[in-house]
Amino acid sequence: xxxxxxxxxxxxxxxxxxxxxxxxxxxxxxxxxxxxxxxxxxxxxxxxxxxxxxxxxxxxxxxxxxxxxxxxxxxxxxxxxxxxxxxxxxxxxxxxxxxxxxxxxxxxxxxxxxxxxxxxxxxxxxxxxxxxxxxxxxxxxxxxxxxxxxxxxxxxxxxxxxxxxxxxxxxxxxxxxxxxxxxxxxxxxxxxxxxxxxxxxxxxxxxxxxxxxxxxxxxxxxxxxxxxxxxxxxxxxxxxxxxxxxxxxxxxxxxxxxxxxxxxxxxxxxxxxxxxxxxxxxxxxxxxxxxxxxxxxxxxxxxxxxxxxxxxxxxxxxxxxxxxxxxxxxxxxxxxxxxxxxxxxxxxxxxxxxxxxxxxxxxxxxxxxxxxxxxxxxxxxxxxxxxx
Numbered sequence: 001x002x003x004x005x006x007x008x009x010x011x012x013x014x015x016x017x018x019x020x021x022x023x024x025x026x027x028x029x030x031x032x033x034x035x036x037x038x039x040x041x042x043x044x045x046x047x048x049x050x051x052x053x054x055x056x057x058x059x060x061x062x063x064x065x066x067x068x069x070x071x072x073x074x075x076x077x078x079x080x081x082x083x084x085x086x087x088x089x090x091x092x093x094x095x096x097x098x099x100x101x102x103x104x105x106x107x108x109x110x111x112x113x114x115x116x117x118x119x120x121x122x123x124x125x126x127x128x129x130x131x132x133x134x135x136x137x138x139x140x141x142x143x144x145x146x147x148x149x150x151x152x153x154x155x156x157x158x159x160x161x162x163x164x165x166x167x168x169x170x171x172x173x174x175x176x177x178x179x180x181x182x183x184x185x186x187x188x189x190x191x192x193x194x195x196x197x198x199x200x201x202x203x204x205x206x207x208x209x210x211x212x213x214x215x216x217x218x219x220x221x222x223x224x225x226x227x228x229x230x231x232x233x234x235x236x237x238x239x240x241x242x243x244x245x246x247x248x249x250x251x252x253x254x255x256x257x258x259x260x261x262x263x264x265x266x267x268x269x270x271x272x273x274x275x276x277x278x279x280x281x282x283x284x285x286x287x288x289x290x291x292x293x294x295x296x297x298x299x300x301x302x303x304x305x306x307x308x309x310x311x312x313x314x315x316x317x318x319x320x321x322x323x324x325x326x327x328x329x330x331x332x333x334x335x336x337x338x339x340x341x342x343x344x345x346x347x348x349x350x351x352x353x354x355x356x357x358x359x360x361x362x363x364x365x366x367x368x369x370x371x372x373x374x375x376x377x378x379x380x381x382x383x384x385x386x387x388x
Contacts (some may be wrong), residue, residue: 025182032183036123038233045127047119049134050111053157056099057107068103072153075100081142083150084266092259094146098138100155108388110157113194114164124171125362129227132246137163139253143261144215150264152209153367159212162198163220165191170224178230222249265325267334272318275338281313282346303356304325311349318342330387337381344374 037365056078061067065074079096101107122130141159168191173243176184195217203210226245229235274291284305292302321339326332348370 002238008048021274028180028182029186031295032231035231035233036120038075039231039236039239040123043122043127043222045131045134046114046122049118049131050114053099053107053111057101057104060100064104064237067106069115069134070102073103075153075155080153080155081145082153083146083261083264084258084259084269086142086146087339087340088266089260094139094142094254094257095135097142097155097162098135098157101157102155111159111256113161114157115166117161117168117194117377121167124231125167125224125227125238126243127238128243132243132250133167133220133223133227134160135218136223136246136250137166137252139250141212141216141255143152143253143257144218145157145209146257146261146264149209150212152195152210154209156209156212158209159216159219161216162195162215163223163338165195165221166222167224168220169228170221172224173226174225174228175230178232202384219249219253237295246376267324267326267331269323274317274324275347277313277317280309281317284294285310285349299356303353306349306356311353313340313347314346314349319345326350330384334381334384337377337384341377344370344377348374 001283005012055372060074060078063074063078065071065078076085078100079093080100081093081097081344101110118130118134121133125133127185128344138157139159140163141156143285145154145159168187171178172187179187199210199213201208226249227242229238229242271370288297288302288310291297297305318339321335321342323336324331348367351363351367351370355367
């Protein structure tokens with residue numbers, strides 16, 4: 001798991017998406033705006049999405065999540081994307097992560113950009129097509145992040161917001177002729193500036209999830225291609241049919257997220273699975289030793305328990321520890337400590353078996369030395385696991 005969540009907000013809002021040029025260009029832009037308003041009088045979906053993000057963030061704050069630097073555990077509890085969780089029965093994180101933000105600055109910048117580009121794109125695509133595009137791009141960004149950064153926690157609306165610019169480029173790729181040239185020039189320029197600036201900025205910063213940005217951009221581009229049609233009021237009735245194409249694409253991406261993403265190892269869960277038999281091994285050893293001391297078990301029976309149950313159990317724990325998949329330096333340190341502990345316990349049981357067979361005080365002393373060593377290994381392991 002990442003020490004720091006990988007997505008940060010872009011450093012600046014995008015430029016406007018309609019011309020602010022001379023008189024003639026301004027009039028052309030005004031007429032184009034009137035046509036968009038006739039097609040989509042109210043950009044209500046943009047405001048609903050924005051409100052949903054703000055409400056979720058507010059509820060997180062009410063739940064005592066830090067407003068500036070939330071803990072990774074809090075982000076995961078609220079639905080951030082993390083491949084070991086997402087690919088192990090929690091695929092809903094691909095969607096929920098779109099509405100989880102990593103601090104006040106993060107949500108402020110994302111919502112500022114959404115309010116700017118969102119209203120324009122909702123009128124360009126129609127409310128249904130816009131909603132399908134936003135969610136599809138967000139899913140594409142989450143899936144790309146899961147594939148490219150499986151060991152980090154990601155959250156935020158950036159993938160979906162980038163997808164709106166991708167949809168703009170996809171729309172223009174198929175139907176730029178229906179957009180007046182002054183408007184077209186400004187659209188291309190503002191979109192290219194926003195995407196280019198934030199991509200360059202993202203590569204210069206280690207904590208930005210570029211995979212989510214590119215995934216959202218690609219998903220939005222495909223939606224823009226599917227939703228593109230001439231901007232004429234009489235074609236308003238065809239918009240729902242076009243929106244279904246974007247819905248279908250979103251459903252395909254959701255299916256890919258559920259079924260096609262490879263499962264990623266969950267170190268914490270796998271660690272607990274490996275170490276779980278430890279208690280059982282200890283109880284079997286104590287019971288067998290007690291029964292042997294009281295005569296309930298013969299020497300051969302006691303040795304059989306040590307060899308067939310206890311020793312074999314520790315061999316399996318050691319084998320499982322060596323197979324643990326570690327994603328960062330702390331996990332590797334814990335894995336190495338678990339391997340060392342399991343190995344020491346296994347060597348102690350082997351020495352105990354040897355001393356039980358021989359009855360030699362030297363073998364018994366060697367077994368006690370191994371027991372002491374395994375105790376030190378356990379202390380080291382516990383110290384590492386207990387660190388925050």
